Amino acid sequence: MQEFLTVVLGYPTLPYSVALAVAVLYWGIAAFGLVDDGFGEAGADGALEGDAHLSGLSALLARWGLGGVPLMVVVTLLSLFAWTLTYFIHLYLLLPLPDLLRWSLGTVVAVLAPLPAVPVTALLLRPIRRFLLRLRPVPQASLLGRVGVVASPKVDARSGHATVDDGGAGLVLQIRSDIELQRGERIVLVEHVAAQHHYRVVRADAVALDFQDNLLPGNKEKHQ
Secondary structure (H helix, E strand, O other): OHHHHHHHOOOOHHHHHHHHHHHHHHHHHHHOOOOOOOOOHHHHHHHOOOHHHOOOHHHHHHHOOOOOOOHHHHHHHHHHHHHHHHHHHHHHHHOOOOHHHHHHHHHHHHHHOHHHHHHHHHHHHHHHHHHHHHHOOOOHHHHOOOEEEEOOOEEOOOOOEEEEOOOOOOEEEEEEOOOOEEOOOEEEEEEEEOOOOEEEEEEHHHHHHHHHHHHOHHHHHHHO
């Protein structure tokens, strides 16, 4: 135990011990909801934006394969791997050396330790990044205009739900309609009512007829 404390609290391991302790403290506080852990809806969206929208530190992390996740996850993993590498080099190679030589070589180790930690961290972040992508909510506006099928016995102005193909497992959405719709009818999402967490819909055939009446050149002439 004494040897462990000597290495952990000695140079060059100490800087990474402090960084790792701060990261552990941060996650401990985040577990109680006192700080933002970065996995919230806004944080995840911001962390997962395309590289074309990144700049500064985000662009640098993305170039190294460390983007797409909350920053504290990257800091924690880098600190952990750099600390582990520095700890064992300190324990088995540097500890027996005279102080001057240990400090000189220790400085080199402290500076270079993050380099091998970067590819290891990037490799570990791949499944985490994929997991966060699956958790990212579908932008509500992107669903407007989608065609779905009524799944409830009926849909009216007060209740109803439908299934919508999103290219994956499919979505089940709460919908409302000014006219009564029956199970199996095709509908189109026309408005997202955020306050009530549902979509306003119309019959798909009604949208097709409206399209023909208003957009086709021949029908335009008829109405003129």
